[in-house]
Amino acid sequence: MxxxxxxxxxxxxxxxxxxxxxxxxxxxxxxxxxxxxxxxxxxxxxxxxxxxxxxxxxxxxxALPGSLPGYLDLLQDALSAGYDPAADDLAALRALRANPRAAVLLERCQVLAERSVRARLARVSQAVAPVPRARLLALPGGRAAGDQPKPATPKPPTPVKRPAPKPSEVFPPRRRPVPPPPPEERAAG
Structure with missing residues (x-):
């Protein structure tokens, strides 16, 4: 600008x-x-x-392979403008790698695509990483030193045994379909 x-x-x-x-x-x-x-x-x-x-x-x-020169020019311009190559671009360049210019662009696109994926993964991992908790500090006017509660002793865990569910509880019985009424009753109704 x-x-x-x-x-x-x-x-x-x-x-x-x-x-x-x-x-x-x-x-x-x-x-x-x-x-x-x-x-x-x-x-x-x-x-x-x-x-x-x-x-x-x-x-x-x-329109490839007929539009090869135009495609390579446009892709090179797009990469210069900050475009991250898509999977379709990489697939097209792999199919055209017999062309020396396409092979060079393929190498450049692979590097850019890998860099882009790493950056996205880093952003995701930063967003998912837990934030460290701040340490709680005593405020003035709180408990005196002699009023401190004794630390609670941890209770040993007690495993709770549950009975295994019955098959009828897991898979309820299927209801049989009700047959349609005979045609005489339908006409009279």
Missing amino acids: AFSADELRVLRRALATALNPAPLQDEDVQDCLRLAESVDDTVREAGRLRAFLLADLTRYRE
């Missing part, structure tokens, strides 16, 4: 105000809002462009 000279002046004023808070003039506020809107537009446009490029990459991949 590149800023114009005017946008850089607005950004510099906004940063200076953030560091040294002072009342802003209405014109400065409007400039900051316009700059924020421009940045938001740029981010949205980048998202649309990324979606278009990924859809184009998918179309070229589905």
Whole structure:
């Protein structure tokens, strides 16, 4: 993303105000809002462009092997833009590894895919890892030193024996289907 000279002046004023808070003039506020809107537009446009490029990459991949040069160019551009290769990309490149350029891209994609999987696993393991509990500290006004309770002695576990369930409890008897009434009774009803 590149800023114009005017946008850089607005950004510099906004940063200076953030560091040294002072009342802003209405014109400065409007400039900051316009700059924020421009940045938001740029981010949205980048998202649309990324979606278009990924859809184009998918179309070229589905048209392989006839679209090999275009697919390799698009994949290389997507990788340069931060795209993590999908399983379909790896499968397509494996099928095309006789092409030297596809073989080089396959090696690069395998490294990127492995790195991506490791990063996802690290995020999952960090999210699942238990948070260490804080140590409880005594608050002023609590029990005096002589009022401390004695530590409880642990009781030995007592295993509870349960009777084995009967087959009729586990598998209840099946009910037989009721036969439909004869046609005479249905017509009379």
